[in-house]
Amino acid sequence: MAAGDFEGSPDTAVRLRAITSELSARFYERDDVVRTLIVAMLAGQHSLLLGPPGTAKSELARELTTRVEGASLWEILLSKFTSPTRMFGPIDVAALSRGEYRQVFDGRATTAHVAFIDEIFKCSTAALNETLGFLNERLYHPESGGAPIHCPLITAITASNELPSGEESAAIYDRLLVRLEVDYLSDPSNFAALIRSAVTLPVPAVRTTITLADLRHAVATAVPEVEVPDVIVDAMCTLRAALRRRELICSDRRWRVSVRLLQASAFLDGRDEVAENDLSVLMHVLWDSPAQRPVVEREVLQMINPDAREALDLADAIEELAAELDAKAGQSRDALSEWAIKEANTKLARAGKKLGKLRKDTVEAGRSAISIDRVIARQKAVHARVLTEALGVDASLVHVQS
Structure with missing residues (x-):
């Protein structure tokens, strides 16, 4: 085949x-x-x-x-x-x-x-x-x-x-x-x-x-038949070592069972072999507390896509702006507007353009854009918040483009 x-x-x-x-x-x-x-x-x-x-x-x-x-x-x-x-x-x-x-x-x-x-x-x-x-x-x-x-x-x-x-x-x-x-x-x-x-x-x-019959066949037969190449095994070993350096330890059982998730991800996409893109599902497996999740996410996504590092750095900057907007709750509309116009709007627009370019380069290289898409969605959400909460734009009319 x-x-x-x-x-x-x-x-x-x-x-x-x-x-x-x-x-x-x-x-x-x-x-x-x-x-x-x-x-x-x-x-x-x-x-x-x-x-x-x-x-x-x-x-x-x-x-x-x-x-x-x-x-x-x-x-x-x-x-x-x-x-x-x-x-x-x-x-x-x-x-x-x-x-x-x-x-x-x-x-x-x-x-x-x-x-x-x-x-x-x-x-x-x-x-x-x-x-x-x-x-x-x-x-x-x-x-x-x-x-x-x-x-x-x-x-x-x-x-x-x-x-x-x-x-x-x-x-x-x-x-x-x-x-x-x-x-x-x-x-x-x-x-x-x-x-x-x-x-x-x-x-x-x-x-x-x-149908139940089709689901059972997929779970019992089709998904287990999806091939797991050596490059994926090597990637999981590398990821485990990276997380252990960050003092994030998962049981051997959890690692082993997670392989079936990678096979299921490939099956869902219509492939008969696990690819690096499927590793993204591990972001939801290898943490115990929500505080650990961003660390796991960063390690996983950087392995999938070299451009993810820059996207995740932009994500950090976007979260800082979101936190700053939260901290300004209660300030006058004039103060909020000045901050939005002089700082937040400019930074978010610049981040959106950079993310758009990163996504284009990633797709052209044949790599998964899942990490960048997630950051783009967050950039749009924070930009929309700035427009509505700081500049008074009608939320129902907001459609931010990256």
Whole structure:
């Protein structure tokens, strides 16, 4: 099979790319989050959406999980009082009246192909071990003490407003390979579009789906068949050494399992071989605390694209301007306008032009522009904030170009 040819079910990858586009268009500033969730699903791994309330974590998870036709879906909001039987199967009262101790598993985690678990770190102590077994080994040990039940779970999307605070919830955190931070919208024009969507009738949209059979085939057969060349193995060894120098240590297990994510990323793009561009998914795997994520991101992106170093330096300068704008809250409009005109607007426009050139050079060189696109999006968002908050431009009319 020639490099670049796709074997298996190319329609699955095509449909998943369509789902990626549809969800990215619906959920503003979530392009990378959507794609990474789908990559995790293809890899048969679990993911965490980490962010404050009101950032559409649950809505996004539900919209994605319901795109799998024929799949048994299971959703739950956990609390410290959630019992294992509520999650995995309540006691059959009718059977109990006959002296039989049985559980009803239909419609519970035990029979789910895809799961959405909200407030995952509020898992009760009583349900902890069963939840760990469910996520890691896809097993449930019945209350009756019978043989363990093999659960058909393919992937679980979990969500939380906060990081785990104790050893018990930290054990669950370790089972979630992909960790995605979501925050409130930063671009005023996107926020204006969000508000407008609340008062306008929605236009019926195309809703692409995939079948459970196709997803299972991709996870079990097509994705594992994607080749991982030696250059990717070498890159991962180099990345591991770079992160260890920064005192960021990941377990050997996490590194090993992350290879399947790289294969899933290539599959999603319709390729039969992992490329350097696929390494970008590791930005969401190799950190434990959000404070570590920028360090991991920089190391990963610099490996993928030599131009990323300059783009990331520009990103730092853009964040400094955003922080400066935050610090000026409460100042007079005249003071804000003077700062915006003399300093912020000029610097942001210059950064936008430089990022545009970097992106052009990167694309012409055949390299991934994912890192530069992320910085460009941030530059546009901060520039829009300056225009609206400092210069009083109508947010709904803002369309900043890099």
